[in-house]
Amino acid sequence: MALAPRVPFQCLSAVEAAALIRAEADLTLFDVRDLHSYQQEHLDGAMHLAEDRVPLWVGRLEKSAPVLVYCYHGNSSKTFAQMFSDFRFARVYSVDGGYRPLASALAAPAAEETPSDSASAALAGFLADWHYPAGELDARGPHGLTPLMRAALLGRGEIVHELLALGADLHARNDDGNTALWLACVSRDAALVQALIDAGSELDNRNDAGATALMYTASSDRPQLLELLLEAGADPQVRNFDDLRAVELAASTACLKLLRHTAD
Template sequence: MTTAFQRISPAQAADLIRRSRAGIQPLALFDTRDERSYRHGHLTGADRLTEQGFGDMVAILPKNIPVMIYCYHGNASQVYAGMFADFRFSEVYSVDGGYEALAPALPDPPALSSRSSRELADFITKYHFNPANLDSPWDFALTPLMRAALLGRDDLAEELLAHGINPHLRNSDGNNALWLACVPGNAVLVQRLIDAGINLDNRNLTGATALMYTASSGKPEMMTLLLKSGANPLIRTDDDYLAVELAATAECLQLLRHTAA
């Protein structure tokens, strides 16, 4: 039985590539255009893939590593994606629109600049982040936004968002900045992240959401904010628990009473 590959948009591909560059998840990225086009310009980290080199690549690349392929316009990449799928690679992507559509979706990473505050610059230095890439992680795959969220620093989060950082990245546990912002319980910060479009229902590596965390840690104020913003209380963890079943206090349980099985 042939494993299917997925066709994805440039925006979806760009998000996966950013996650890979941030160290959140691995990705094997391939460019199937001719050598001249590849030399003229290609995505950072992309290896040029040819029919002659395909067999060698299949032999050395683990089949559980996600594979992404782009070409000129999104046609030849589908052929190669099908070939990887035939060799039972578990996660294969072909980028619709090819290089010309994908490259503009991956601008230079956000960086400190002359308009950055001294406070932000000191924060970046203190926690050993890369000033040339404000999406780059450090300890436990925390990005600057995640660290600011964990510290409850709305001022830093506001400035980082203004620099154009990606709020959708996840740490080594699969949590995004929203979960981390719920730890100190800064409602202004949590609302700012929600307004920035962060995924309210992001599931971490155990399938848990930020709503489940606030329920299990007895944070009714955070729960109320998440629920009012549209967080889904009917999502289950990988162990088949609802948020209501994880509620640590009577107040949290009361907020979720309508979701009980």
């Protein structure tokens, strides 16, 4: 008898993952950070999982039950989620951004307790100034920019924080395939870039040219932002559609030094 087709795992933002944890009583939650980090702190109900223990859990869990995996920044969790997906688990999720953003999202009020019409006067004015419909947090403006993207591009940290708290889509892409994280790098606002990383931005999103935010910061001589992305776990080995990596696009000695370990 033929095996059922494998269902790909899904990546969730921290807010989406927190909502899933609240809603699914039979959810199995795994922490795949190192054991020492797990012992120091972990989410309530999370079980530590190492690679050699995956077969044990594969045999123990119902394949129809949801499985959610988190790590430090959302990279290793994808590897573990793929393992469960390979074993035909139907509902497997990896948390973008990892432990910290997920812990923060769980500590915050549930999304339904924060109505979308509770925008501050500053946010309401921002939406009006840029001709976004009132209350439509993910509306598209010129060039496909959502309010979150526009605020990130302008370095409006207070607007970005409020939009994130209200549930604006962190992973939306503009007409060029860029997310708010890329646009925050354009603004050169390190605190804003870090906030979007902490919120669970996809570090290795590739735009329509195959370029990542890491490549952009390297090619535009933004070493401080480049360092932030590397520390968060951005992959320096990703190649764009011209087959170039960040190290090959570095525009300054400072950027090249940060990427020299990736040159081989």
